Each structure stands twice: as C-alpha cells, then as structure tokens.
Amino acid sequence: MPCTEKRARLLLERGRARVHRLVPFVIRLVDRQVTDCALQPLRVKLDPGSKGTGLALVRDTEQVDANTGEIQRGASVLNLMELVHRGREISEALTARRQMRRRRRGANLRYRAPGFLNRRRHAGWLAPSLQHRVDTTRAWVTRIQRWAPVAALSSELVRFDTQALDNPDIEGAQYQQGTLAGYEVREYLLEKWGRQCAYCDATGVPLQVEHIHPKARGGTNRVSNLTLACQACNARKGALPLEVFVTDKARLARIQAQRKRPLKDAAAVNSTRKVLVGALQATGLPVETVSGGRTKYNRIRFKIEKTHALDAVCVGDVDIVTDWDKPTLALKCTGRGSYQRTRLNQYGFPRGYLMRTKRVKGFATGDLVRAEMPKGKKVGTHIGRVAVRASGSFNIQTGTEVVQGISHRHCQVLQRADGYGYFHQQNLTRKDAGEGRAKRTTRSASPA
Numbered sequence: 001m002p003c004t005e006k007r008a009r010l011l012l013e014r015g016r017a018r019v020h021r022l023v024p025f026v027i028r029l030v031d032r033q034v035t036d037c038a039l040q041p042l043r044v045k046l047d048p049g050s051k052g053t054g055l056a057l058v059r060d061t062e063q064v065d066a067n068t069g070e071i072q073r074g075a076s077v078l079n080l081m082e083l084v085h086r087g088r089e090i091s092e093a094l095t096a097r098r099q100m101r102r103r104r105r106g107a108n109l110r111y112r113a114p115g116f117l118n119r120r121r122h123a124g125w126l127a128p129s130l131q132h133r134v135d136t137t138r139a140w141v142t143r144i145q146r147w148a149p150v151a152a153l154s155s156e157l158v159r160f161d162t163q164a165l166d167n168p169d170i171e172g173a174q175y176q177q178g179t180l181a182g183y184e185v186r187e188y189l190l191e192k193w194g195r196q197c198a199y200c201d202a203t204g205v206p207l208q209v210e211h212i213h214p215k216a217r218g219g220t221n222r223v224s225n226l227t228l229a230c231q232a233c234n235a236r237k238g239a240l241p242l243e244v245f246v247t248d249k250a251r252l253a254r255i256q257a258q259r260k261r262p263l264k265d266a267a268a269v270n271s272t273r274k275v276l277v278g279a280l281q282a283t284g285l286p287v288e289t290v291s292g293g294r295t296k297y298n299r300i301r302f303k304i305e306k307t308h309a310l311d312a313v314c315v316g317d318v319d320i321v322t323d324w325d326k327p328t329l330a331l332k333c334t335g336r337g338s339y340q341r342t343r344l345n346q347y348g349f350p351r352g353y354l355m356r357t358k359r360v361k362g363f364a365t366g367d368l369v370r371a372e373m374p375k376g377k378k379v380g381t382h383i384g385r386v387a388v389r390a391s392g393s394f395n396i397q398t399g400t401e402v403v404q405g406i407s408h409r410h411c412q413v414l415q416r417a418d419g420y421g422y423f424h425q426q427n428l429t430r431k432d433a434g435e436g437r438a439k440r441t442t443r444s445a446s447p448a
Contacts, residue, residue: 214237
C-alpha cells in the first residue's frame with residue numbers, strides 16, 4: 001500500500017523495508033507477506049491524449065451524505081503521473097529511414113526492388129506512432145499493478161461524443177438533458193480554436209459559443225458552424241454575416257479554413273481508444289469507461305486546475321476528490337537507442353559515424369547516476385540522466401541544467417535506463433498560483 005514519506009523513512013531506518021526502485025520511489029516490506037495484510041481498494045485512472053497520457057493512482061472511498069443519506073463515491077489521490085509519448089519522433093524517424101532507402105535505390109543500388117508490394121497488415125493494425133501510445137500506457141498500468149494492489153481501472157473512452165456533436169437533438173443520452181449538457185461541444189471547440197477568440201485572438205477571457213453563420217439567418221447548431229468569441233466580439237457581430245463582420249481577408253480565410261479542419265490529436269485518440277480499452281481489459285481488472293465531457297464537468301465542479309494527471313483524477317463517476325494538490329512525476333518516453341550508426345546531411349547522404357556500442361565504461365545513455373566532483377568548476381554532487389560519449393566524458397541532465405564534461409570515474413549508477421526520463425512537475429494551488437509560489441517537490445513512496 002502506498003504510504004507517506006515519513007512512514008517510508010521510518011520503515012527503512014528500522015530495517016523493515018528495502019528500496020525496490022528509486023524513481024518512482026518504491027520500497028518493499030521484508031517482514032510481512034501480502035497474505036497477512038489487509039489492503040484498501042486502489043484504482044488507476046487514465047486520461048489518454050495524443051501527446052501525453054495522465055495517470056492517477058487513487059484510493060476509492062465511500063461516505064454517506066448527512067443531508068440526503070446517499071452514498072457518495074470519493075477518490076483520495078495517492079500518486080500523479082504524466083506519460084509523455086514520442087509518437088511524433090517515431091513518425092519522423094520512419095520518414096527519414098524511408099527517404100534514405102529511396103536514395104539508395106535510386107543512386108547506387110538500383111537493383112534493389114521496392115519492398116512495399118509484399119507487405120500485409122493484419123486486422124486492427126495501427127501505425128507505429130499510434131501503437132506506441134497503446135503499448136507505453138499498458139506497460140505503465142502493468143508496472144503500477146506490480147507495485148500497488150490495484151483493484152480497478154478507469155479511462156476515458158472518447159474525448160468527444162461525435163454523435164452528439166453532429167446531431168444536438170439526439171435522444172437517449174441522459175447527460176445531455178442533465179448537468180453535462182454543452183460540455184462535449186464546448187470542450188471540442190476549445191481544442192479546435194486554440195482556446196482563444198476567433199475574431200480578435202483574445203486569450204485568458206471568458207469565451208462564448210458563437211454561430212459563424214447566424215442562427216437568425218438560417219444557421220444550424222452543427223459543430224462546423226460554431227466557434228468561440230469573447231463577449232465584446234460576440235455582441236458586435238450579432239446577426240451579421242461572417243463576410244460583413246470580418247473585413248480582414250486573411251482572417252476571414254483562416255476562419256473559413258479552421259471551421260473545416262479536423263483535429264489531428266482527437267483523431268489520434270479516437271484511433272487508439274478501443275485498442276487501449278481492449279489492452280486494459282486484458283489485465284483482468286474491471287474497467288470503467290467515460291467521456292471527456294464528464295471529466296471536464298468533474299474538474300470544474302471540484303475547482304481543480306487543468307493538467308493531464310489531474311484530468312485523470314476527475315475521470316469517471318466521482319463525487320468527492322481529496323489530496324489532489326501533489327507534485328506530478330513526468331514520464332518522458334525516450335526510447336532505448338537507435339540502430340542507426342550514422343547521421344544524414346541535408347541531402348540524405350551519410351555523414352560521420354556513431355558509436356558501435358551503447359555502453360561506455362559500464363554506463364549507457366539514460367542511466368540515472370550520481371556524480372561526486374571533488375574540485376574544479378563543477379564541484380559538488382550532480383544527480384540526473386547521463387548521456388555517454390566514447391571518450392568517457394559524459395553529460396548529466398539534472399532537474400535544472402545540463403552538466404557537461406563529467407568523467408566516468410566520478411559517476412555511480414543509481415538506476416539503469418528503462419526507456420523513460422523522469423522529472424517532477426510542480427502543481428500550483430489556487431492560493432499559490434495567485435501569489436506566484438510553487439509547492440515544494442516531494443516524492444511519494446509505495447511499499448509493494
């Protein structure tokens with residue numbers, strides 16, 4: 001069961017636990033078996049995204065409302081994580097490889113026939129950049145299962161209810177007649193129009209849903225006819241046609257193009273949503289699926305700031321959220337290296353050579369190391385992710401800077417590279433956000 005930092009420190013000092021992993025910090029009890037423990041129900045909540053996925057480990061709670069007598073479902077936040085995908089890097093790497101192969105076939109290896117004619121794709125095939133999102137998310141859910149007694153999962157199935165967007169008068173969806181009415185449309189428009197006014201580019205102000213072709217002139221409620229406008233622009237436009245109100249031809253063309261532009265990030269999420277749910281169901285745990293509109297409704301209702309990890313906390317049917325103001329551990333997908341042993345110039349031809357081995361003096365890029373520098377300009381202790389060189393002079397990426405030219409003789413491995421980079425993100429409470437102060441960084445411990 002996850003515990004506080006103080007309890008973890010006492011367990012380690014008294015010899016009742018051992019360090020199992022540094023980041024995320026996990027300790028393992030040595031004087032007790034799982035069969036002898038009474039465990040509380042934990043739940044992993046996920047907010048899948050195109051560039052990142054929020055993960056939250058919460059403890060399910062229930063309490064009775066004193067006024068109504070109803071049982072309220074609560075979530076006590078234990079750990080917050082944000083998984084940063086590298087789908088874009090994968091796509092660019094495949095494009096570079098394809099261009100280099102074409103150069104070889106067209107220049108000095110003309111006898112080599114193209115290989116795309118004999119390829120077969122199985123049913124349910126996803127592009128590598130999309131499959132990466134599913135695999136890394138499933139891998140981290142499996143890891144958390146090994147470290148904590150997870151009893152259930154909750155995940156967003158769809159970011160937007162596209163059926164409700166296309167037909168606002170659809171019946172049978174209870175949330176559309178209830179407190180969630182309008183949240184799906186508004187969240188979609190915020191993403192599509194960049195959270196700014198379409199007519200004056202104002203940000204940080206309340207935005208209103210506005211009809212591009214006025215409703216008084218026959219405009220519909222379809223999402224392709226909706227945009228966002230500040231109160232001043234919305235009042236000035238009124239029932240004027242778009243071509244009359246917007247005199248700037250460049251802005252007019254941009255608005256007309258934007259209203260038809262699909263959301264690439266939303267398309268990526270929609271392409272992987274069913275595959276991800278299938279991967280989560282394969283864990284054998286009960287999976288709760290909800291829409292993104294309910295997530296936003298919960299976040300606004302609880303007055304919680306918007307991040308991927310905190311959005312994950314608000315996923316699902318929840319009435320109370322406690323202890324959400326915690327630092328977030330960012331998990332950045334870095335990969336495990338590359339088979340490529342040369343770089344390419346601007347014309348796609350090989351340039352120079354790379355190391356033939358990934359390990360130098362017992363270290364590999366991505367290892368978490370501690371460097372003790374006794375003297376010199378870099379005197380002190382440096383802890384971070386190392387980038388190796390063949391010369392034995394390494395670079396260390398700490399939480400604030402990159403320390404260059406550290407000799408391997410001063411380095412000590414703390415944790416081997418596993419394809420991810422780790423760093424803590426600060427969450428601002430509403431009081432601290434107004435005063436410009438950040439909460440201090442803490443690490444959460446999880447005895448498994």
